[in-house]
Structure formats: structure tokens, C-alpha cells
Amino acid sequence: MTARFITFEGSEGAGKTTQLNTVKAFLESQGQTVVVTREPGGTPLAERIRDLLLDSANETMCDDTELLLMFAARAQHIAEVIQPALDRGDWVLSDRFTDASFAYQGGGRGLSAQRIAQLAEFVQGELQPQVTLLFDLPIEVGMERARARGCLDRFERSGTEFFERVRQAYLAQAQAEPMRIKVIDAAQDLDSVTAQVEALCQSLI
Ligand code: Z5A
Numbered sequence: 001m002t003a004r005f006i007t008f009e010g011s012e013g014a015g016k017t018t019q020l021n022t023v024k025a026f027l028e029s030q031g032q033t034v035v036v037t038r039e040p041g042g043t044p045l046a047e048r049i050r051d052l053l054l055d056s057a058n059e060t061m062c063d064d065t066e067l068l069l070m071f072a073a074r075a076q077h078i079a080e081v082i083q084p085a086l087d088r089g090d091w092v093l094s095d096r097f098t099d100a101s102f103a104y105q106g107g108g109r110g111l112s113a114q115r116i117a118q119l120a121e122f123v124q125g126e127l128q129p130q131v132t133l134l135f136d137l138p139i140e141v142g143m144e145r146a147r148a149r150g151c152l153d154r155f156e157r158s159g160t161e162f163f164e165r166v167r168q169a170y171l172a173q174a175q176a177e178p179m180r181i182k183v184i185d186a187a188q189d190l191d192s193v194t195a196q197v198e199a200l201c202q203s204l205i
Contacts, residue, residue, distance in 0.1 A: 004086060005128075006204070007097040010135030011167050012156060013145030014186045019135065019197045020093050026201040027091055035085040038095035039073065043080040046073040054153040061154075063109040070101050071119045078124060097129060099173055099181070104155070107169025108162050131204065133197065134174050135186035139163045142186075 006023065008016040020036065027034050041050040049069050052058060074097075085092045098120050105111045139160055146156055174181040184196050 004090075005082070005092045005094070005130055007094045007099065007129040007132045008135070009096060009099045009103070009132055009170060009181075010137070010186060011103075011139065011142050011163050011170065013142035014135035014137055015145075015190075015193055016095055016133075016135050018190070019133065019184070019193060020095055022194050022197045023133075023201055023204075024093055026198065027093075027204070030205055032205075033088075033090045035081065035090050035092050036095075037077065037081050037092065039077060039097055039100065040070055041073065042077040042082075042094070046076045046080075049073040049076075054155065056152070056154045056157060058154060063105065063111055066109070067101065067105045067111055067116065067119070070105065071123050074098065074101075075123045078127060083127070094129070097132075098124065099132060099134075099170065102173060103166045103169040107172075108158070108166040110165075128180075130180065132181045133200065134170055134181050134183045135193075136167065136171065136174075136183050137185070137187040139167060 008020050010016050017038075024034050024036055039046075040053055041047045049072060053061075053066065053069055053073075082092050082094070101116050101120070102113060106113050106116050143156075143160070143163070146152070171183070174183050182200055184193060184200075186193055188196075
């Protein structure tokens with residue numbers, strides 16, 4: 001096995017959650033045990049932090065608080081779910097991980113990448129996903145998909161410019177780490193995106 005910890009990233013409505021299930025089905029068809037999880041969240045305590053982060057009533061939350069809560073949730077998630085699963089030899093598929101902090105809190109909010117890297121080192125040490133699937137699509141397409149779902153959370157209320165900065169930060173990460181981060185064209189129809197992901201699945205095992 002070459003990859004056991006796989007993360008799914010992308011901006012609003014990119015189809016991460018949908019395609020995570022494609023990878024899960026593939027791995028299970030190969031007889032693998034798969035743990036599916038998400039960030040922020042993934043444990044009862046981290047899900048409570050997620051509620052704080054997404055609640056649109058928390059409009060006074062400052063950017064540093066947002067960043068620290070993301071990493072507090074991540075510390076709990078690693079300790080309770082990710083590391084134990086990897087130690088058992090299971091696969092872990094996480095809907096978002098630290099790349100999202102660099103993209104949203106770094107690119108989107110404008111916090112220093114150096115400060116985020118310090119927190120990443122503190123919270124996760126050597127732990128890194130071996131493969132990251134980055135679902136990339138124009139912001140308007142993703143927002144349209146999210147709007148179709150109804151009520152918007154605290155992040156989804158951010159403007160187009162915020163999400164454009166997030167997208168560019170993700171693409172810059174992919175350029176810096178092409179071996180780990182695989183960019184998927186998520187603007188295509190569902191069958192075409194699924195076909196791209198299935199093609200990548202073959203290289204996971
Ligand atoms: N966040 C952060 O700021 N910093 C961090 O460190 C972390 C997170 C970890 C919660 O994430 C927020 O936390 C997130 C970033 C921030 N905020 N935002 N924005 P989340 O993952 O829970 O929320 P999300 O990004 O908003 O997820 P999402 O909108 O559910 O997107 P998705 O999972 O990528 O998409 P989906 O659920 O698979 O699909 C969305 C809809 O589109 C759905 O109706 C599908 O049926 C449809 N879909 C999917 N693919 C297609 C295609 N190809 N064509 C047409 N329709 C499609």
C-alpha cells in the first residue's frame with residue numbers, strides 16, 4: 001500500500017463529499033477497511049467546535065479565534081480518530097484537513113502562512129496525508145450548488161472575493177506539492193468527475 005491517509009479539499013460545493021464516497025467504495029471493493037471522517041469535526045467534541053465555527057450567529061469571531069478553533073478540533077480529531085485508525089492499518093478518508101487552514105485562514109482571511117505552519121507542526125507533527133484530491137471549480141459554479149441546498153453557514157456567507165482567494169491558495173499549494181495534491185476538474189458533470197476520481201483510485205493501491 002502506498003497511501004492510507006487521503007484528504008479531500010476544494011472550495012464551496014466542489015463535490016468533495018460526493019467523491020469521497022467513490023474512493024470509499026473502490027477501497028472497500030478491494031477488501032480494505034476504511035474510516036470516513038471530516039474536518040472541522042470527526043469526534044463528538046470536535047463536532048461541537050464545528051458548530052461554533054459554522055454558526056452564522058457567531059459573526060464577531062475574530063480570525064485568530066477561527067484559526068485556533070480549527071486546530072483545537074484537529075488535535076482532538078487526530079488523537080481520537082485519525083492516528084488510532086492509521087495505527088490499526090485502516091485507511092482514513094478525511095473531508096478536509098490542514099490544507100483547508102492554509103487556504104481559508106491563510107488565503108481567505110489573510111493570516112500568515114508561517115503562523116499556520118507553526119500550529120500544524122505543533123498539532124500534527126509528522127502526520128501528513130499521502131494523497132490529497134483537490135476539487136477545483138469556478139467559484140460561481142460551487143456557490144450555485146451550495147445555494148441550491150438552502151440555508152448558508154458562516155463561511156458560505158463570505159463573498160466571491162474571499163472564495164476566489166481560497167481557490168487561488170489551494171491551486172498554489174497544488175503547484176508547490178504536485179506529488180501529493182492531485183487536481184480534479186470539478187466543474188464537469190457528475191459522471192465525468194467520478195471517472196477522473198476512479199482513474200486515480202487505481203494508483204492508490
Ligand atoms: N474550514 C476552514 O475554514 N478551515 C479548515 O481548516 C477546515 C475547514 C478544515 C466546513 O467545511 C467549512 O469549514 C468550509 C471550510 C471551513 N466552509 N466552506 N465553504 P465543509 O466541508 O463541511 O463545507 P463545504 O465545503 O461547504 O462542503 P460542501 O458545500 O458540502 O461541498 P462538497 O462536499 O465539496 O460538495 P458535495 O456535498 O459533494 O456536493 C455539493 C452539491 O453539489 C450536492 O448537492 C451534490 O449532489 C452536487 N454535486 C456534486 N458534484 C457535482 C457535479 N459534478 N455536478 C453537479 N452537481 C454536483
